[in-house]
Amino acid sequence: KAGVTQTPRYLIKTRGQQVTLSCSPISGHRSVSWYQQTPGQGLQFLFEYFSETQRNKGNFPGRFSGRQFSNSRSEMNVSTLELGDSALYLCASSSGQAVSNEQFFGPGTRLTVL
Amino acid sequence: GENVEQHPSTLSVQEGDSAVIKCTYSDSASNYFPWYKQELGKGPQLIIDIRSNVGEKKDQRIAVTLNKTAKHFSLHITETQPEDSAVYFCAAIREDSSYKLIFGSGTRLLVRP
Numbered sequence: 001k002a003g004v005t006q007t008p009r010y011l012i013k014t015r016g017q018q019v020t021l022s023c024s025p026i027s028g029h030r031s032v033s034w035y036q037q038t039p040g041q042g043l044q045f046l047f048e049y050f051s052e053t054q055r056n057k058g059n060f061p062g063r064f065s066g067r068q069f070s071n072s073r074s075e076m077n078v079s080t081l082e083l084g085d086s087a088l089y090l091c092a093s094s095s096g097q098a099v100s101n102e103q104f105f106g107p108g109t110r111l112t113v114l
Numbered sequence: 115g116e117n118v119e120q121h122p123s124t125l126s127v128q129e130g131d132s133a134v135i136k137c138t139y140s141d142s143a144s145n146y147f148p149w150y151k152q153e154l155g156k157g158p159q160l161i162i163d164i165r166s167n168v169g170e171k172k173d174q175r176i177a178v179t180l181n182k183t184a185k186h187f188s189l190h191i192t193e194t195q196p197e198d199s200a201v202y203f204c205a206a207i208r209e210d211s212s213y214k215l216i217f218g219s220g221t222r223l224l225v226r227p
Contacts, residue, residue, distance in 0.1 A: 035215075050213075058214065103160070108157045
């Protein structure tokens, strides 16, 4: 079974631009969660989608948004990029049927904002 | 909200020795505790997990223990090998279906050959 895939793997943007990241979950999984990883703040939850609906949201500004498609693929968008948005963005795939279902992470997208 | 503290931040052991990483959590409603291993340039990999109705779980050289009363859980790696060198994260998640993993700050494990 194929794992979680994320595209692109690396991105370089400048301040003020916007960016869209993509995540394809494990086949059959309906939940996709997004996390931001930085050296200073560690791993922080952004939001989670299940069956095209956002179920949970972390404490990030409205510049961070996402969506999920009917095939469970998810995209995350960051508008008006700031230097502090430089991070590794990870998505995690889960069946989503229960809180204690395992979450499997993709390799991440490394975003650098100049 | 939930807070997870992880210690130590770095750990260096000789190959063949054991390694122990400890985490404490604040929210008594947390009921699922996974451990992840992250190698350089890769995403976190789930290596073992434990649910609140279990006190200990073992998978070959890796074991996790949970003390619900004290609200702490630990990862034990025996017979360490150089390929165990990585950053390890503990996490916790609440009963209320928030699907939000709260992570510890990570432990960088170095296994010296």
